[in-house]
Amino acid sequence: DIQMTQSPSSLSASVGDRVTITCQASQDISNYLNWYQQKPGKAPKLLIYDASNLETGVPSRFSGSGSGTDFTFTISSLQPEDIATYYCQQYDNLLLFTFGPGTKVDIK
Amino acid sequence: EVQLVQSGAEVKKPGESLKISCKGSGYSFTSYWIGWVRQMPGKGLEWMGIIYPGDSDTRYSPSFQGQVTISADKSISTAYLQWSSLKASDTAMYYCARLREVRLGETYAFDIWGQGTMVTVSS
Numbered sequence: 001d002i003q004m005t006q007s008p009s010s011l012s013a014s015v016g017d018r019v020t021i022t023c024q025a026s027q028d029i030s031n032y033l034n035w036y037q038q039k040p041g042k043a044p045k046l047l048i049y050d051a052s053n054l055e056t057g058v059p060s061r062f063s064g065s066g067s068g069t070d071f072t073f074t075i076s077s078l079q080p081e082d083i084a085t086y087y088c089q090q091y092d093n094l095l096l097f098t099f100g101p102g103t104k105v106d107i108k
Numbered sequence: 109e110v111q112l113v114q115s116g117a118e119v120k121k122p123g124e125s126l127k128i129s130c131k132g133s134g135y136s137f138t139s140y141w142i143g144w145v146r147q148m149p150g151k152g153l154e155w156m157g158i159i160y161p162g163d164s165d166t167r168y169s170p171s172f173q174g175q176v177t178i179s180a181d182k183s184i185s186t187a188y189l190q191w192s193s194l195k196a197s198d199t200a201m202y203y204c205a206r207l208r209e210v211r212l213g214e215t216y217a218f219d220i221w222g223q224g225t226m227v228t229v230s231s
Contacts, residue, residue, distance in 0.1 A: 032215060032216075034218070036153075038153070043223060044145075044153065044221055045221070046217050049210055049215070049217035050210055050217075055217075055219070085152075089153075094167065095158060095216065096169065099145075099153040100152075102152045102153070
């Protein structure tokens, strides 16, 4: 099984700050990595697919990068509406998926 | 509008059976995998499995294999998640999600999500 780690598990930042979350896979997953946002009481929402591609309609302050085992998710300028938990997700060629443990982001 | 609409909240007793549903609309239901995701209270997302309604090809997470059954009825564009004997530890929110094939046969993402079905198992 491919294991996913995310760090930090939580963070507190000010409006306008740059926020970075990392996700690490236990083995090479190429770019088979997506990022989701989940606001309290809501279903998850796809933000980034294929490690670095912005989903249609998602604000450009969100971005992703990386390949292989190390990935980064960035919010360039944190907004109040970005309060949420962010999850990375990987999959393999058998379509077996794993979510990372999540990073909870709130406003300082 | 493309959407997935899930069945309503359930309250069950340990040992009872349950089948929850996820109805797709606004797209070709048989052309996309549907996945199920568990979220226990206050916890993260756990992928359970997926089904391709076109041919009922099903894949399970090793953690959920044998614990649940995923099925689909393409004639009514509905996927299902069922338990034969519920446990208190099955108490959770369950989401279905559509799996979009981003790059043909290579990359995928869950792009449309249902609203979730809360399952509570308590004696």
